[in-house]
Amino acid sequence: MSATLDEIAGTFATESPLLVAKGVTKSFWGRTGLFKPRAENRALDDVSVTLREGEILGLVGESGCGKSTFAKVMIGLEKADSGTLDLGERRIFAPGERALPPAERGIQMVFQDPYGSLNPRMNVHSILAEGLRIRGELKAAEISAEVRRHLELVGLGPDSLTKYPHQFSGGQRQRLCIARAIITRPRLLIADEAASALDVSVQMQILNLLLDLRDRMGLAIIFISHDMAVIEYLCDRIAVMYRGRIVETGGAAAVVDHPRHPYTERLIAARPRVGRRRTQRQEQDAESMEAPLAPGASRCVYVERCPRASEICHTEAPPMEQRAGTAFACFHPLEDRGDPRPLA
Amino acid sequence: MTAPLLSIDRLAIHVRQEGGARLKIVEDISFDIMPGQFFALIGESGSGKSMIARAIMRLMPDEVLDIEGSIRFGGHDLAHAGESILRPLRGSQFSMIFQEPMSSLDPLMTIERQLSEAVEAHGKRRGVAMRKHILDLLARVRFRNPEQILRSYPHELSGGMRQRVMIASALVNEPKLLIADEPTTALDVTIQAQVLDIIASLARDYGLSVLFISHDLSLVYENADEIAVLYGGVLMEQGAARAVIERPAHPYTSALLACVPRRRRDGARQEGIEGTVPSVSDWRPGCRFAARCAYRQPQCTEGDIAFRMLEDRRVRCVAPLLEGMPA
Numbered sequence: 225m226s227a228t229l230d231e232i233a234g235t236f237a238t239e240s241p242l243l244v245a246k247g248v249t250k251s252f253w254g255r256t257g258l259f260k261p262r263a264e265n266r267a268l269d270d271v272s273v274t275l276r277e278g279e280i281l282g283l284v285g286e287s288g289c290g291k292s293t294f295a296k297v298m299i300g301l302e303k304a305d306s307g308t309l310d311l312g313e314r315r316i317f318a319p320g321e322r323a324l325p326p327a328e329r330g331i332q333m334v335f336q337d338p339y340g341s342l343n344p345r346m347n348v349h350s351i352l353a354e355g356l357r358i359r360g361e362l363k364a365a366e367i368s369a370e371v372r373r374h375l376e377l378v379g380l381g382p383d384s385l386t387k388y389p390h391q392f393s394g395g396q397r398q399r400l401c402i403a404r405a406i407i408t409r410p411r412l413l414i415a416d417e418a419a420s421a422l423d424v425s426v427q428m429q430i431l432n433l434l435l436d437l438r439d440r441m442g443l444a445i446i447f448i449s450h451d452m453a454v455i456e457y458l459c460d461r462i463a464v465m466y467r468g469r470i471v472e473t474g475g476a477a478a479v480v481d482h483p484r485h486p487y488t489e490r491l492i493a494a495r496p497r498v499g500r501r502r503t504q505r506q507e508q509d510a511e512s513m514e515a516p517l518a519p520g521a522s523r524c525v526y527v528e529r530c531p532r533a534s535e536i537c538h539t540e541a542p543p544m545e546q547r548a549g550t551a552f553a554c555f556h557p558l559e560d561r562g563d564p565r566p567l568a
Numbered sequence: 569m570t571a572p573l574l575s576i577d578r579l580a581i582h583v584r585q586e587g588g589a590r591l592k593i594v595e596d597i598s599f600d601i602m603p604g605q606f607f608a609l610i611g612e613s614g615s616g617k618s619m620i621a622r623a624i625m626r627l628m629p630d631e632v633l634d635i636e637g638s639i640r641f642g643g644h645d646l647a648h649a650g651e652s653i654l655r656p657l658r659g660s661q662f663s664m665i666f667q668e669p670m671s672s673l674d675p676l677m678t679i680e681r682q683l684s685e686a687v688e689a690h691g692k693r694r695g696v697a698m699r700k701h702i703l704d705l706l707a708r709v710r711f712r713n714p715e716q717i718l719r720s721y722p723h724e725l726s727g728g729m730r731q732r733v734m735i736a737s738a739l740v741n742e743p744k745l746l747i748a749d750e751p752t753t754a755l756d757v758t759i760q761a762q763v764l765d766i767i768a769s770l771a772r773d774y775g776l777s778v779l780f781i782s783h784d785l786s787l788v789y790e791n792a793d794e795i796a797v798l799y800g801g802v803l804m805e806q807g808a809a810r811a812v813i814e815r816p817a818h819p820y821t822s823a824l825l826a827c828v829p830r831r832r833r834d835g836a837r838q839e840g841i842e843g844t845v846p847s848v849s850d851w852r853p854g855c856r857f858a859a860r861c862a863y864r865q866p867q868c869t870e871g872d873i874a875f876r877m878l879e880d881r882r883v884r885c886v887a888p889l890l891e892g893m894p895a
Contacts, residue, residue, distance in 0.1 A: 286756035286757065286758065286759075287727075287756055393844040393845070394613075394844075395844055396844070423612040423613050423783065423844075423845050424612060424783055424784060424785070424824060424827045424828075425612060425823065425824065425827055425840065425841035425844075425845065425860075426840070426841075426844060426845070427827065427829075427840070428827050428829065428838055428839070428840025428841075429840045429841075431829065431840075432837055432838075432840065435837065450756060450757050451757070451829075452757070453786070453828065453829045453830070454829050456829065456830070456831050457829035457830060457831065457832060457838070458829075476831075477831065480831070490758055491757060491758060493761075494757045494758040494760065494761040495757065496761070496784070496786045496787045496789065496790065
C-alpha cells in the first residue's frame with residue numbers, strides 16, 4: 225500500500241487531483257514597534273499543494289509557519305494575495321477572478337478547540353441543522369434525518385439531539401464539530417490541530433473517526449499538526465512547512481524514513497518516542513530571534529537554524545527538487561539518515 | 569540507602585464543589601522522590617496531577633477545603649505547615665515552573681531585574697556575585713548570549729526562551745526540588761525536546777530532583793527515572809521508568825501506551841481507549857478505570873483496591889497484567 229502511495233507522491237500523481245493549490249501567497253502588514261514603519265510579513269510564500277480524492281495530507285510545521293493561514297485562505301476566512309486554488313471542477317480563486325464565497329467552496333474545517341467552536345446556547349440538533357437550513361435545499365424532515373444520520377456517523381446516539389455542548393466531553397464535542405463539518409457534504413475537510421487538545425486516551429478515537437470518514441465517504445482531508453507521530457499514523461502524504469514555504473513533501477513513510485530537508489529531519493528527531501532512551505541530542509541554542517522574512521528574499525527560509533547552511537543558502541532560494549518519491553527545497557539534502565552528502 | 573528528599577504519605581485533597589458539596593479529588597497518594605531523581609507524574613485531564621503539585625507548593629486554589637496525609641520535606645510537613653515556615657522554603661528549597669511562561673513573567677521588567685528580585689528575596693547573594701551567578705544559570709539553560717538576555721524584556725523572547733528563563737528563575741536560589749507542571753506543552757516540538765533535555769540534564773549533572781508532570785507518557789520515557797501513573801485522583805502504577813513502560817502491570821498504563829500513535833502497517837488501526845475520562849462526580853466505588861477497562865472483572869467495582877507491591881513496582885489492580893504487553 226505504501227509503495228503505491230510513494231509512487232503518486234507529490235507531483236507524481238497520475239490521476240487528476242481533487243485539490244490543486246498553485247503559488248498561493250499571502251502577506252500580513254504590521255509594525256514591529258510603535259514608531260517603526262509597517263513591514264510586510266509573508267505568511268505564505270508560493271505554496272503549492274495537490275490532493276486526491278480520499279487522500280489525507282498532513283501539513284506539519286511549528287507555530288507561525290503559515291499552516292493555519294493556508295487553511296484560512298482555502299476556506300475563505302482570509303484572502304490570498306496571489307495564486308490559484310481549484311477543487312475538482314470548481315475554481316475557488318485565481319488572479320483577476322472573483323473568489324467563490326466560502327459556503328460554495330465545498331471545504332469545511334474543524335478546529336483545535338471544540339469548546340470554543342460550538343454555540344453554548346444551541347442544542348445539538350440546531351447546531352448540526354444550521355448549515356443545511358441556510359442552504360434551504362432540504363425540507364425540515366429531511367434535515368432532521370440528515371442530522372440523525374451524521375450523528376450516528378460520528379458515533380453519537382440520538383439521545384444527544386436535545387443536549388447542549390456543555391453536556392459533552394471534549395472528545396464528544398470534537399465529534400459534534402466533525403458532524404457539523406461533514407453534514408454539508410464537503411469534498412475537502414481541513415482539520416487544524418483537531419486532536420491536539422484532547423486527552424491522550426481520546427485522541428486515537430478522533431483519528432480513527434477521520435480514517436472512517438475517509439474510507440466511507442471518500443473525503444479528502446488536510447490534517448494540520450505539529451505532531452509527527454499523529455501525522456505518521458493518519459496521513460498518506462506529508463507536506464512540511466517552514467516560515468511560509470513548503471520545504472519538503474512526499475509519501476508519509478518516505479518522508480519519515482528518509483527526510484531530505486534538514487528541518488524535516490529535525491522535526492522527526494524531536495518527536496518523543498517510546499522505546500528510545502536518552503539519546504544524545506544536538507546541543508544547540510536553536511532559537512534565534514528571526515525577523516519577518518523580507519518578500520522575495522533570495523535565500524533559504526531555514527538558513528538561520530540550519531547546521532548544513534553554506535554560502536549559496538544565503539544568496540539563493542533553493543528550488544524544489546524531486547527524488548525517490550519526495551520533493552524538497554534544499555541545496556544540501558540528506559542522502560539517507562545518518563549518511564549526509566558532503567557539504568558543497 | 570539514601571533518605572528521600574520528598575515523601576508523600578496518604579495524601580488526600582478535598583474541594584468544595586459548586587453548590588457546596590464536598591468532593592475528594594485526590595486520595596491515597598503516597599510516593600517518595602529521591603535526591604537527583606527525575607520523577608514523572610503522568611495523568612490525563614482531571615486526574616489531579618496539578619493539584620498534587622500545588623499541594624507540595626501549598627499554592628492551593630480557593631476551593632480546596634483541606635489536605636489529609638503528609639508531605640515530608642527537610643523535617644517539615646508541607647501539608648500542614650504554616651505560611652511562616654513555607655515562605656522561606658518556596659524558591660530556596662523547592663520551586664515550580666508552569667505551562668505558560670509568559671504569565672509568570674512581568675512584562676514591564678527586564679529579565680535581569682526579575683531574576684535579581686528572586687535572588688534578593690532570599691538574600692543569599694548581591695552585587696557582582698549575584699550577577700555572575702545569574703549569568704552562569706542562563707548559560708546552564710543554554711543561552712548563547714546571557715548578557716543579551718539580561719537586557720531583554722519578556723515579549724522580545726520566544727516561548728522556548730521564556731520557558732528557559734523561567735527554569736533559570738526557578739533555580740536561582742538553588743532549590744533541591746523543581747516541580748515542572750507541563751512545562752513543554754505550549755512549546756513547538758523541536759523546542760519541547762530542548763527544554764526537556766535541559767531539565768533532565770539539570771537532574772543528571774547537578775543533583776536536582778525533578779517532579780515532572782505531564783499527560784504524555786511517551787514524552788517522559790527518554791528522561792524519567794521513575795514514573796507514577798495517575799487516573800481519577802489515585803495512583804494506578806508506579807515504578808522504574810523502564811519497567812513501567814516496557815512491562816506495564818496496570819491495564820490503564822498499557823492502554824495509554826497503546827494510544828501513542830505509530831505508523832499503520834497495512835492499514836491496521838490502533839484501538840485507543842473506549843469512553844472518556846470520568847469527571848469527579850461520576851467516580852464509582854472500586855477501580856476508577858473499570859468502566860473503560862478491557863480486563864474488567866466483577867470484583868473491580870466492589871470496593872477500594874489497595875496500592876500494593878508487585879515484583880518491582882506498585883500497582884492498584886485486582887488482576888494486573890503479569891505478562892506485560894510489548895512496548
